[in-house]
Amino acid sequence: MALEPSPLSFGSGHNEIQSLRSFLAQLPEHELLRVDDTVEADYTATALVMELENRQRSPVVFLETPMPSGIPIVTNLFGCRERIAAMVGTHASGFNEAWSHALANPIPPEITPTGSVHDNSIEGPSMDAGMFPICRHFEGDAGRYISSGILVCKDPDTGVRNLSYQRLQLKGKDRFGASLHSRGHIWEHLKRCEELGKNLEVAVVIGVHPVINLAAAAKVAKEVDEYDIAGALLGEPLQLVPCRTIDVEVPAGAEIVLEGELLANENEDEGPFGEYTGYSTHRSTRNIFVLKSISWRNNTIYHDIIPGYSSEHLLLGRSPREAFVYMRLKEMVPNLTALNYPRSGTHFHCYIALKKSAEGQANQALTLLMGLDSYIKLAIAVDADVDVFNEQEVLWAMATRFQADTDLFVVPNSFCNRLDPSARDGTSAKLALDATAPLGWDVERAVVPPTAIEHVQKILDTKITQT
Numbered sequence: 001m002a003l004e005p006s007p008l009s010f011g012s013g014h015n016e017i018q019s020l021r022s023f024l025a026q027l028p029e030h031e032l033l034r035v036d037d038t039v040e041a042d043y044t045a046t047a048l049v050m051e052l053e054n055r056q057r058s059p060v061v062f063l064e065t066p067m068p069s070g071i072p073i074v075t076n077l078f079g080c081r082e083r084i085a086a087m088v089g090t091h092a093s094g095f096n097e098a099w100s101h102a103l104a105n106p107i108p109p110e111i112t113p114t115g116s117v118h119d120n121s122i123e124g125p126s127m128d129a130g131m132f133p134i135c136r137h138f139e140g141d142a143g144r145y146i147s148s149g150i151l152v153c154k155d156p157d158t159g160v161r162n163l164s165y166q167r168l169q170l171k172g173k174d175r176f177g178a179s180l181h182s183r184g185h186i187w188e189h190l191k192r193c194e195e196l197g198k199n200l201e202v203a204v205v206i207g208v209h210p211v212i213n214l215a216a217a218a219k220v221a222k223e224v225d226e227y228d229i230a231g232a233l234l235g236e237p238l239q240l241v242p243c244r245t246i247d248v249e250v251p252a253g254a255e256i257v258l259e260g261e262l263l264a265n266e267n268e269d270e271g272p273f274g275e276y277t278g279y280s281t282h283r284s285t286r287n288i289f290v291l292k293s294i295s296w297r298n299n300t301i302y303h304d305i306i307p308g309y310s311s312e313h314l315l316l317g318r319s320p321r322e323a324f325v326y327m328r329l330k331e332m333v334p335n336l337t338a339l340n341y342p343r344s345g346t347h348f349h350c351y352i353a354l355k356k357s358a359e360g361q362a363n364q365a366l367t368l369l370m371g372l373d374s375y376i377k378l379a380i381a382v383d384a385d386v387d388v389f390n391e392q393e394v395l396w397a398m399a400t401r402f403q404a405d406t407d408l409f410v411v412p413n414s415f416c417n418r419l420d421p422s423a424r425d426g427t428s429a430k431l432a433l434d435a436t437a438p439l440g441w442d443v444e445r446a447v448v449p450p451t452a453i454e455h456v457q458k459i460l461d462t463k464i465t466q467t
C-alpha cells in the first residue's frame with residue numbers, strides 16, 4: 001500500500017501540543033536542515049548526520065522525499081545537548097536538575113478514546129510495515145532497521161507499563177527480528193510470559209514528542225511507568241489512546257504505531273547491527289515480533305534515530321544516565337561541579353570536575369563514580385576551572401596536573417558492558433586518573449579577562465555569520 005507523500009505540515013488538531021509535529025513547528029529555523037533533493041532512504045540519513053558531525057553541526061535533519069516510499073524522515077533530534085535541554089525547558093547546565101525534578105514528581109497519563117494516530121489503520125494480510133521508510137544505516141547491518149521504535153508493554157503480573165527501545169529488523173511484511181540484549185524490563189516481562197507459554201503484547205511507537213523519547217531512554221524502577229516521567233517533563237498528563245488489537249495504550253498524537261506480539265519461546269537469527277560502540281555486533285537475544293495492526297497519522301512523518309556511534313544515539317541514552325549519576329554522586333561529593341561522558345569514549349569514559357577542599361577527594365569521587373556505573377572504564381577527575389565538556393581542556397589538565405606514578409589507580413577484573421569488544425567474559429579493568437592540582441599549588445593559570453572576551457565576542461558576532 002502506498003502512503004500519500006507530504007510536505008511538512010503541522011496541523012493544530014487533536015493532541016498537537018504533545019506531538020513530534022508541535023516540537024518541529026517551534027524549532028528555530030536554523031536548527032532544521034530540510035533536504036528536498038530526491039535521495040535514497042538507505043544510508044542517506046546516516047551519511048548526512050555523520051557528515052554534519054564532521055563539520056561540527058547538529059541540526060535536526062528532515063528528508064522530504066526519501067525513496068522509494070516518499071514518506072518524510074526526520075532524524076538527529078537528539079544530536080546536541082542544548083536541544084535536549086530545551087526539550088525539557090532548560091539550558092544544558094540545568095538538565096540534570098530538571099530531570100531529577102521530573103523523576104521525583106511523576107504525572108500519570110490520561111486515556112482518551114480517539115487520537116490522530118488512528119487517522120489510518122490496517123490489519124490482516126494487506127499489512128506491510130515495509131511501506132514506511134525503515135532504512136539501512138550501516139553496510140554491515142543485516143537489513144532495514146527501526147531504531148526509534150519505543151516498545152510499550154505491560155508487566156504481566158502488575159500491569160505496570162514499560163517503555164524502552166529495542167532495535168527491530170524488518171524481516172517480512174508483518175515480521176521483525178528483535179534484540180532485548182540490555183536485559184531490561186521488557187526482557188523480564190517476556191521471560192515471565194514464556195514460563196506461561198504466552199506471547200507478550202507490544203506496541204511499537206514511532207514519532208512522538210521528544211520528551212517521550214527521553215523518558216523511554218530512562219532506567220527507572222520497574223514499578224515506574226515511563227509515561228509518568230514524560231508527563232512530568234511536559235508538565236501535564238500525556239494523552240493516550242487504547243490500541244486496537246492489544247491491551248496497551250499509546251500517545252494519541254504518535255506518527256506510527258505497530259501493534260503486535262513478541263513470540264514466546266521462539267527465536268531466529270537477528271543482526272548484525274551497528275551498535276553504539278562503533279562496531280557491528282552479532283550479539284542478539286534473537287526474538288521475533290509479529291504484527292497484528294498498523295496505524296498512522298495523515299501525512300505521516302517517520303522518525304529515525306541514527307544508531308551506531310552517532311552523537312544522537314549516545315546522547316539519548318546518556319542524558320538520563322548522566323543526570324542520574326551526577327545527582328547520586330553529588331549527594332556524596334557535594335563539591336562536584338560537572339560530569340560528562342565524552343563522545344570519544346562511547347559510554348565507557350567519564351570526566352568529572354570538582355572544587356577540591358581536601359586531598360583524596362578526587363579518588364573518593366572516582367571510586368564512587370565507577371561503582372555507580374558499571375559501563376565506565378576510564379574516569380578522569382579535574383578541577384572546577386577545567387571544562388569537562390571540552391576534551392582538549394581535560395587532556396591539557398592531564399598534561400599539566402597529572403603524574404602517572406602517583407595519580408592513578410586501576411580496579412582489575414570488574415563487571416562491565418559486554419558490547420565492549422575488548423571485554424573479557426563480561427569483565428574489564430577500570431582506570432581512574434586524578435588530574436586535579438595539589439591543594440595550595442603555587443601555579444597560576446594564564447587567563448584573558450572575561451570582559452575582554454565579551455567585548456570581542458560582540459565584535460565577531462557582527463563580522464562572522466554562521467553558514
Ligand SMILES: Cc1cc2nc3c(=O)[nH]c(=O)nc-3n(C[C@H](O)[C@H](O)[C@H](O)COP(=O)(O)O)c2cc1C
Nearest residue numbers: 164165166167179180181182184185217218219317
Ligand atoms: C536509541 C536506543 C536504542 C536502543 N536499542 C536497544 C536494543 O536494541 N536492545 C536493548 O536491549 N536495549 C536497547 N537500548 C537500551 C534500552 O532501551 C534502555 O536501556 C531502556 O532505558 C531500558 O528500559 P527499561 O529500564 O524500562 O528496561 C536502546 C537505547 C536507545 C536510547
Ligand SMILES: [Mn+2]
Nearest residue numbers: 162185220222
Ligand atoms: Mn522500565
